[in-house]
Amino acid sequence: MATPATQPWSGKKKNRPMEFIGERVVAGVAMFSLVFIALIFIFVFREAAGIFLDDPGAKIRQKASSNEYETYGDDAVSTLGVAPVEQRVEQEEESLTVGDLLAPAWFPVSNFPKYGLLPLIWASIKVAIIAILLGAPIAILAAIYTSMFAPGWAKEWLKPGIEMLAGFPSVVIGFFALIVMATIFQNIFGYQYRLNAFVGGAALSLAVIPVIFTISDDSLTAVPKSLIEASLALGASKWETVFFVILPAALPGIFASVLLGVGRAMGETMIVLMATGNSAILTLSPFDSVRTMAATIGAEMAEVVFGDTHYSVLFLIGVILFVFSFSLCFVAEVFVRNRLMKRFRGA
Amino acid sequence: MTKKRFLDIAVPAVTGLCVLFVIVAIGAIMINIIVNGWSQISLKFLTSAPEEGMTAGGIFPAIMGTFYRTIIMSLVGVPVGTLTAIFLCEYVSANSPLLRMVRFAVNTLAGIPSIVFGLFGLGFFVQFVGPGMDSIFSAEGQIQWAQPNILWASLTMAVLTLPVVIVSVEESIRTVPHDIREASLALGATRWQTIWRVVVPNSITGILTGAVLAVSRGAGEVAPILFTGAAYFLPNLTHSLSDQFMDLGYHVYIMSTQSPDVDATRGIQYGTTLVLLCLTFTLNAAAIILRYRMRKRVNA
Amino acid sequence: METERHQIVTRNLDFFYGDAKVLHAINMNIEALRVTAFIGPSGCGKTTFLRCLNRMNDLIKGARHAGDIHIDGKNIFDRDVDVVSLRKRVGMVFQKSNPFPKSVFDNVAYGPRVNGVTGSRDVERIVERSLNQAALWDEVKDRLHDSALGLSGGQQQRLCIARTLAVDPEIILMDEPASALDPISTAKIEDLIAELKQKYTIIIVTHNMQQAARVSDYTAFFLLGELIEMDETQKMFTNPSKKTTEDYITGRFG
Ligand SMILES: Nc1ncnc2c1ncn2[C@@H]1O[C@H](COP(=O)(O)OP(=O)(O)OP(=O)(O)O)[C@@H](O)[C@H]1O
Ligand SMILES: [Mg+2]
Numbered sequence: 053m054a055t056p057a058t059q060p061w062s063g064k065k066k067n068r069p070m071e072f073i074g075e076r077v078v079a080g081v082a083m084f085s086l087v088f089i090a091l092i093f094i095f096v097f098r099e100a101a102g103i104f105l106d107d108p109g110a111k112i113r114q115k116a117s118s119n120e121y122e123t124y125g126d127d128a129v130s131t132l133g134v135a136p137v138e139q140r141v142e143q144e145e146e147s148l149t150v151g152d153l154l155a156p157a158w159f160p161v162s163n164f165p166k167y168g169l170l171p172l173i174w175a176s177i178k179v180a181i182i183a184i185l186l187g188a189p190i191a192i193l194a195a196i197y198t199s200m201f202a203p204g205w206a207k208e209w210l211k212p213g214i215e216m217l218a219g220f221p222s223v224v225i226g227f228f229a230l231i232v233m234a235t236i237f238q239n240i241f242g243y244q245y246r247l248n249a250f251v252g253g254a255a256l257s258l259a260v261i262p263v264i265f266t267i268s269d270d271s272l273t274a275v276p277k278s279l280i281e282a283s284l285a286l287g288a289s290k291w292e293t294v295f296f297v298i299l300p301a302a303l304p305g306i307f308a309s310v311l312l313g314v315g316r317a318m319g320e321t322m323i324v325l326m327a328t329g330n331s332a333i334l335t336l337s338p339f340d341s342v343r344t345m346a347a348t349i350g351a352e353m354a355e356v357v358f359g360d361t362h363y364s365v366l367f368l369i370g371v372i373l374f375v376f377s378f379s380l381c382f383v384a385e386v387f388v389r390n391r392l393m394k395r396f397r398g399a
Numbered sequence: 400m401t402k403k404r405f406l407d408i409a410v411p412a413v414t415g416l417c418v419l420f421v422i423v424a425i426g427a428i429m430i431n432i433i434v435n436g437w438s439q440i441s442l443k444f445l446t447s448a449p450e451e452g453m454t455a456g457g458i459f460p461a462i463m464g465t466f467y468r469t470i471i472m473s474l475v476g477v478p479v480g481t482l483t484a485i486f487l488c489e490y491v492s493a494n495s496p497l498l499r500m501v502r503f504a505v506n507t508l509a510g511i512p513s514i515v516f517g518l519f520g521l522g523f524f525v526q527f528v529g530p531g532m533d534s535i536f537s538a539e540g541q542i543q544w545a546q547p548n549i550l551w552a553s554l555t556m557a558v559l560t561l562p563v564v565i566v567s568v569e570e571s572i573r574t575v576p577h578d579i580r581e582a583s584l585a586l587g588a589t590r591w592q593t594i595w596r597v598v599v600p601n602s603i604t605g606i607l608t609g610a611v612l613a614v615s616r617g618a619g620e621v622a623p624i625l626f627t628g629a630a631y632f633l634p635n636l637t638h639s640l641s642d643q644f645m646d647l648g649y650h651v652y653i654m655s656t657q658s659p660d661v662d663a664t665r666g667i668q669y670g671t672t673l674v675l676l677c678l679t680f681t682l683n684a685a686a687i688i689l690r691y692r693m694r695k696r697v698n699a
Numbered sequence: 700m701e702t703e704r705h706q707i708v709t710r711n712l713d714f715f716y717g718d719a720k721v722l723h724a725i726n727m728n729i730e731a732l733r734v735t736a737f738i739g740p741s742g743c744g745k746t747t748f749l750r751c752l753n754r755m756n757d758l759i760k761g762a763r764h765a766g767d768i769h770i771d772g773k774n775i776f777d778r779d780v781d782v783v784s785l786r787k788r789v790g791m792v793f794q795k796s797n798p799f800p801k802s803v804f805d806n807v808a809y810g811p812r813v814n815g816v817t818g819s820r821d822v823e824r825i826v827e828r829s830l831n832q833a834a835l836w837d838e839v840k841d842r843l844h845d846s847a848l849g850l851s852g853g854q855q856q857r858l859c860i861a862r863t864l865a866v867d868p869e870i871i872l873m874d875e876p877a878s879a880l881d882p883i884s885t886a887k888i889e890d891l892i893a894e895l896k897q898k899y900t901i902i903i904v905t906h907n908m909q910q911a912a913r914v915s916d917y918t919a920f921f922l923l924g925e926l927i928e929m930d931e932t933q934k935m936f937t938n939p940s941k942k943t944t945e946d947y948i949t950g951r952f953g
Contacts, residue, residue: 064779064780064781065779065780065781066781066783066784068589068591071589071591071592074591075490075591077482078482078485078486078490079486079490081478081479081482081483081486082482082483082485082486082487082490084479085479085480085482085483085561085565086483086501086504088558088561089501089504089505089508089561090504091519091523092508092511092515092516092519092523092558095519095522095523095527096515096518096519096522098522099518099521099522099526189417190417190420190421191417191421193413193414193417194414194417194418194420194421196414197411197414197415197417197418198418200414201410201411201414201415202415202418210418210422212687213422213425214418214421214422214425216425216683217421217424217425219615219679219680219683220428220619220676220679221618221619221620221621221648221675221676221679222619222620222621222622223619223621223648223649223651223652223672223675224428224432224619224651224672224675224676225428226652227651227652227655227668227672228428228431228432230655230656231655231665231668232427232431258424258428261421265421289403289406289407290407290410290411291406291407291410291411294410295410312510315510315512316510318512319511319512319513319514319515320512321512321513321514321621321622321625322621322622322648322652325652325656326652326655326656346512346514346622349514349517349518350514350517350622350625353517353518353521353625353626354625354626358525358526366518367518367522370514370515370518373511373512373514373515374511374512374515377507377510377511377512377515378507378510378511380510381506381507381510382507385503385506492760493760494760576797578793578795578797579797579798579799579800581755581758581793581797582793582797582798582799582859582862583799583809583813584755584758584786585753585755585786585790585791585793585863586786586787586790586809586810586813586862586863586866587783587784587786587787587788587810587813587814587866588783588809588810588813589783589813592813596809596812596813597799601800
């Protein structure tokens with residue numbers, strides 16, 4: 053009830069200790085996870101920096117971890133036929149030059165290891181190009197169908213249906229490519245190596261399709277209804293509207309989706325690891341085996357001595373992948389944000 | 400027939416064929432795996448360990464390993480991601496540069512290859528945190544934590560799923576109408592009470608969807624655990640956080656590419672793949688149903 | 700009339716959304732246990748002024764104010780003021796009804812619960828009392844645990860009033876509480892206001908001149924962010940001292 057009229061009101065701040073603590077905890081957790089995000093940048097770069105530094109700390113770390121290395125996963129080591137560990141540990145460490153990294157050969161496990169990244173980089177590009185050439189048209193055309201031509205009831209099912217492809221773990225796609233696709237393709241094209249860049253790229257296109265499809269579909273659906281109706285009202289047919297009105301308006305979004313697809317293709321590990329044959333050779337033919345950057349990390353990191361040159365070079369490859377996908381995201385984001393907005397405002 | 404007429408039919412037909420192609424591809428993969436994997440599935444396959452140098456027996460340790468690592472990952476990643484999203488939505492002003500920066504970092508992170516997260520896990524947990532823990536907890540010179548294990552693999556996965564959780568929780572929190580927040584504050588509720596009694600309950604389906612999606616992505620992901628804790632074969636089940644573990648996805652990879660006689664174990668490979676696929680599809684289906692319910696409620 | 704008490708006193712209150720100044724030096728005294736109506740054309744700042752009184756405008760980015768508002772002698776803009784207890788004291792019914800997507804019961808119980816009423820008996824008692832005060836009890840007593848979103852528009856608005864009453868405020872701000880309602884619901888809410896002024900100081904924004912004349916003791920006329928005139932309702936509607944007020948009230952406004 054209302055307090056007596058004369059009593060002045062003192063609305064002094066109250067202490068709510070539980071809430072105070074709770075809010076600090078939430079802020080703390082948030083800061084913690086944001087710090088982790090920063091740590092990812094730092095730690096991947098830090099380990100890669102070992103190549104260019106003659107870091108005595110790294111030596112000690114390496115000794116310590118090499119002892120431990122032999123104590124776990126014996127089975128794995130012997131079955132996988134890894135080069136003897138001791139041999140590599142004794143080898144004198146020298147910091148690599150940029151020239152070494154640009155050499156055309158990748159032989160990390162030998163008495164005279166070669167760390168040329170060119171075959172790996174080229175392999176990633178080659179496989180990504182194949183994946184995009186196969187996947188992007190299908191994904192974009194499929195998006196055009198679901199957003200423009202599909203009857204209403206079908207839309208509800210087709211979109212999640214296609215997006216189911218994104219739900220396959222990549223190891224499952226890799227397995228399917230390794231066992232089924234590789235055989236079928238070899239029978240069709242009659243090439244020499246069963247596992248090669250083409251099989252890998254084709255399998256990878258299955259992983260890329262949902263990425264491109266979803267974002268393209270979103271940006272096609274985002275084209276204002278008024279624009280479409282205006283075109284139809286002027287007597288344009290449906291496909292003319294699609295090609296001359298909707299597609300141009302949605303182009304930046306579609307472009308961004310392809311960029312993100314490229315990012316996915318370059319960074320995917322398991323599919324290429326299982327389907328490309330993994331030999332680091334530098335050729336143009338799509339039917340040769342390749343060893344991509346991501347696959348190299350995946351295949352070799354488990355057998356490497358912590359802290360040695362090979363280890364650092366693998367991290368350097370990680371840095372390259374990191375920087376690459378970072379730039380792609382950046383471009384995609386800037387592109388979509390600026391262009392899409394401008395277009396819809398009619399500028 | 401004029402060119403125009405022709406295209407009126409051809410354009411929908413060609414684009415429709417592309418849709419059909421994708422659906423057929425999905426169907427082909429599913430049918431191939433189900434048909435070849437089904438005969439392999441038996442109680443024994445699901446509940447016993449590999450035998451005879453991994454050419455026979457079951458995949459029980461791999462099922463358990465995947466189960467454990469997914470649980471640990473979720474227990475860490477989901478709450479941390481959710482709280483982070485709540486903090487970003489409710490405590491950081493909407494156009495502050497901090498928020499823009501964080502959002503950009505989170506978006507970028509979502510696009511970073513998962514193998515790079517594996518590198519991070521190795522460089523940070525195994526090589527940095529691990530030795531630190533050993534110097535505190537382990538006997539002199541003994542290495543317990545400074546090596547790949549299930550804890551580091553799970554935490555790596557948690558970091559990997561963090562952006563997924565943050566983005567989807569943020570999205571669903573933003574769908575909570577502004578006027579019911581105001582109603583709460585106008586009734587003398589504090590910001591904290593408003594968050595926990597109005598905002599979170601009203602975005603709970605969205606939060607759950609994000610969590611389930613993240614978990615399903617994490618459960619099927621193999622690249623980050625290749626060198627942060629997964630093992631080819633372990634005689635014993637994982638029973639400590641500092642043990643390595645077997646994993647379904649890793650098992651498929653290793654059995655189909657690295658084992659001495661790949662063809663002899665084809666059945667096991669298919670069986671394992673089928674189990675993995677069932678797991679991730681169940682999780683995905685759960686996410687889709689949740690999202691559908693959420694959408695219905697938002698539209699209502 | 701008994702001796703009046705100025706419960707709310709504003710002094711030179713300016714208000715800005717970014718660079719736009721929407722309130723100009725408002726000086727106003729609002730009496731305790733009376734109904735004060737705010738009238739004025741759309742966009743003249745009535746809602747903005749109302750939301751200053753419980754500091755809901757704090758939530759709007761880029762908004763700022765100058766000048767003071769004293770409630771029971773305390774400047775609510777003072778640094779040491781607890782905004783949460785201010786809002787508990789100054790309840791608000793919004794222009795657009797905004798029940799929580801919870802049950803009817805939980806909507807009304809929300810306020811008491813966040814304010815620390817824990818016993819389920821006590822909560823039930825408060826809910827029943829508030830729904831009764833808002834003349835809603837008979838209509839909803841059998842569906843307390845159904846979703847509040849299933850109520851009609853008029854019921855929802857009365858639910859929002861009940862929800863506000865459940866916190867036991869001293870002052871109730873109502874922003875066009877009847878704007879979207881049919882005449883019967885409107886009449887119910889007007890009766891309610893007449894009932895409530897026994898215990899509460901009420902400020903109501905309305906575009907309906909008859910409503911202002913019917914329910915209020917005082918009327919304040921706003922135009923373009925300025926307080927043009929404020930007086931006893933009877934005088935305002937029969938013999939306003941300003942020409943613009945008369946024009947507005949008689950509908951000769953253009
Ligand atoms: N959040 C805001 N940001 C910027 N300007 C605002 C905001 N809210 C209101 N305004 C502006 O402030 C002025 C006063 O608005 P207010 O809502 O107080 O008017 P009102 O008298 O309540 O109108 P109505 O009778 O239509 O409800 C208007 O010019 C309006 O455009
Ligand atoms: Mg208003």
